[in-house]
Amino acid sequence: MKELFVILxxxxxxxxxxxxxxxxxxxxxxxxxxTSTALGMSGAVTFVLVISQAVTWLVNKFLLEPKELEYxxxxxxxxxxxxxxxxxxxxxxxxxxxxxxxxGVYLPLITTNCAVLGSALIFVERDYSFLEAVVFGFAAxxxxxxxxxxxxxxxxxxxxxxxxxxxKGMPITLISASLVSITFVGFAGLIIS
Amino acid sequence: xxxxxxGFSVFINGIINENPTFRMLLGMCPSLAVTTMAKNGxxxxxxxxxxxxxxxxxxxxxRNIVPDKVRIPAYITVIATFTTIVQMLLAVLLPELNKQLxxxxxxxxVNCIIFARAEMFAQKNGPILSILDALGMGAGFxxxxxxxxxxxxxxxxxxxxxxxxxxxxxxxxTFFILPAGGFMIMGFLVALFNKLANxxxxxxxxxxxDACAVGCPGCSNAAGGGDVK
Numbered sequence: 001m002k003e004l005f006v007i008l009x010x011x012x013x014x015x016x017x018x019x020x021x022x023x024x025x026x027x028x029x030x031x032x033x034x035t036s037t038a039l040g041m042s043g044a045v046t047f048v049l050v051i052s053q054a055v056t057w058l059v060n061k062f063l064l065e066p067k068e069l070e071y072x073x074x075x076x077x078x079x080x081x082x083x084x085x086x087x088x089x090x091x092x093x094x095x096x097x098x099x100x101x102x103x104g105v106y107l108p109l110i111t112t113n114c115a116v117l118g119s120a121l122i123f124v125e126r127d128y129s130f131l132e133a134v135v136f137g138f139a140a141x142x143x144x145x146x147x148x149x150x151x152x153x154x155x156x157x158x159x160x161x162x163x164x165x166x167x168k169g170m171p172i173t174l175i176s177a178s179l180v181s182i183t184f185v186g187f188a189g190l191i192i193s
Numbered sequence: 194x195x196x197x198x199x200g201f202s203v204f205i206n207g208i209i210n211e212n213p214t215f216r217m218l219l220g221m222c223p224s225l226a227v228t229t230m231a232k233n234g235x236x237x238x239x240x241x242x243x244x245x246x247x248x249x250x251x252x253x254x255x256r257n258i259v260p261d262k263v264r265i266p267a268y269i270t271v272i273a274t275f276t277t278i279v280q281m282l283l284a285v286l287l288p289e290l291n292k293q294l295x296x297x298x299x300x301x302x303v304n305c306i307i308f309a310r311a312e313m314f315a316q317k318n319g320p321i322l323s324i325l326d327a328l329g330m331g332a333g334f335x336x337x338x339x340x341x342x343x344x345x346x347x348x349x350x351x352x353x354x355x356x357x358x359x360x361x362x363x364x365x366x367t368f369f370i371l372p373a374g375g376f377m378i379m380g381f382l383v384a385l386f387n388k389l390a391n392x393x394x395x396x397x398x399x400x401x402x403d404a405c406a407v408g409c410p411g412c413s414n415a416a417g418g419g420d421v422k
Contacts, residue, residue: 019372019373020372021226021372022221022222022223022225022226022372022375023222023226023300024222025221025222025225026221026222026305029218029221071277071281072277073299074273074276074277074280074299074302075270075273075274075277078269078273078302078303079266079269079270079273082265082266082269111269111303112303112305112308113303114222114300114303117299117300117302117303118296118300121296121299121300122296125295125296165391166384166385166387166388166391167380167384167387169387170218170380170383171380171381171383171384171387172380173380174376174377174379174380174383175376175377175380175381177376177380178373178374178375178376178377178380179373181371181372181373181376182368182371182373185371185373
């Protein structure tokens with residue numbers, strides 16, 4: 001139980017996916033203009049992350065490892081994730097239309113989200129158990145949500161700010177991201193490994 | 194002659210006009226994550242270029258055979274194959290670099306630049322032009338992240354490519370090799386690029402923002418589950 005808690009806190013604060021591991025930067029910069037879209041995107045990412053961690057863990061354990069096909073990990077994982085995202089989209093559309101309505105537009109964007117493939121590669125690297133991998137996926141999703149929400153609040157304010165011409169658009173966004181990121185350095189001491 | 198000229202402009206396009214990192218803002222994850230040292234940037238750029246060239250070449254060859262509906266899974270498989278090749282080559286040839294780059298090597302699969310070029314270029318052009326496009330884009334990416342890596346390494350550790358360069362000038366600030374420093378340097382470099390581009394054209398800032406608006410969903414479009422149905 002203790003290990004799971006450490007993984008949870010670690011993935012949310014200490015090694016926040018977006019702000020310290022640079023995973024999922026595309027959506028972080030792309031859909032953080034408004035808090036509402038940021039919330040939708042991060043909901044979809046968290047949802048897919050939890051499911052994909054479970055499925056890729058099973059694929060790795062029962063398909064790749066017994067047959068000694070670990071070298072196919074990258075291909076197997078990305079195809080699993082692509083198929084899974086498609087599957088989740090179809091199922092949600094049929095079974096829970098309201099949730100589909102809220103997350104639907106974000107789902108196709110998730111296949112190329114580095115966070116999903118990244119966390120699958122990380123659980124292999126760290127040799128996580130099934131439960132640990134799923135908790136890690138969930139925590140990564142929450143960390144992503146936290147970063148996106150914090151940042152969308154800042155970006156909404158940036159819109160009305162007076163910014164030098166050359167810095168308008170992406171540059172000022174990146175510099176603000178830098179300032180948000182440095183606050184997360186403060187969490188580094190939370191876990192002594 | 195005309196053909197030769199076109200090939201050259203396709204090549205140069207990726208380095209300057211449509212520099213994937215500074216102009217299109219694609220592939221941000223590796224540009225920020227591995228650039229704590231110039232050497233890592235160079236290695237990452239070379240690895241990504243290899244995958245780009247290979248996948249652009251194969252995709253331009255199979256573009257007419259693969260049905261439109263399954264092109265995305267097909268492209269993902271091609272890209273993932275080349276990524277696996279790079280991963281294995283690096284593990285054998287440059288184990289130290291491989292260790293430094295870690296999971297960012299397999300993550301080349303989801304690098305938006307590669308998918309974007311497959312969708313935007315290789316799908317519409319022949320193999321030779323596609324290779325030139327991939328080489329140009331790869332060079333543009335490599336140059337860009339080597340610059341970011343150099344700036345961060347010099348400011349953050351006082352070395353360049355591993356050699357001490359700032360011994361008597363100033364003491365390095367660890368900030369620049371932290372993730373936060375990566376975001377900040379990237380911000381300033383993009384601003385600088387904007388400024389230089391603005392000298393030539395006045396409306397470039399707007400165009401630039403548009404490029405991102407296209408770029409970020411562009412890479413997601415590439416994932417475009419929507420079409421796989």
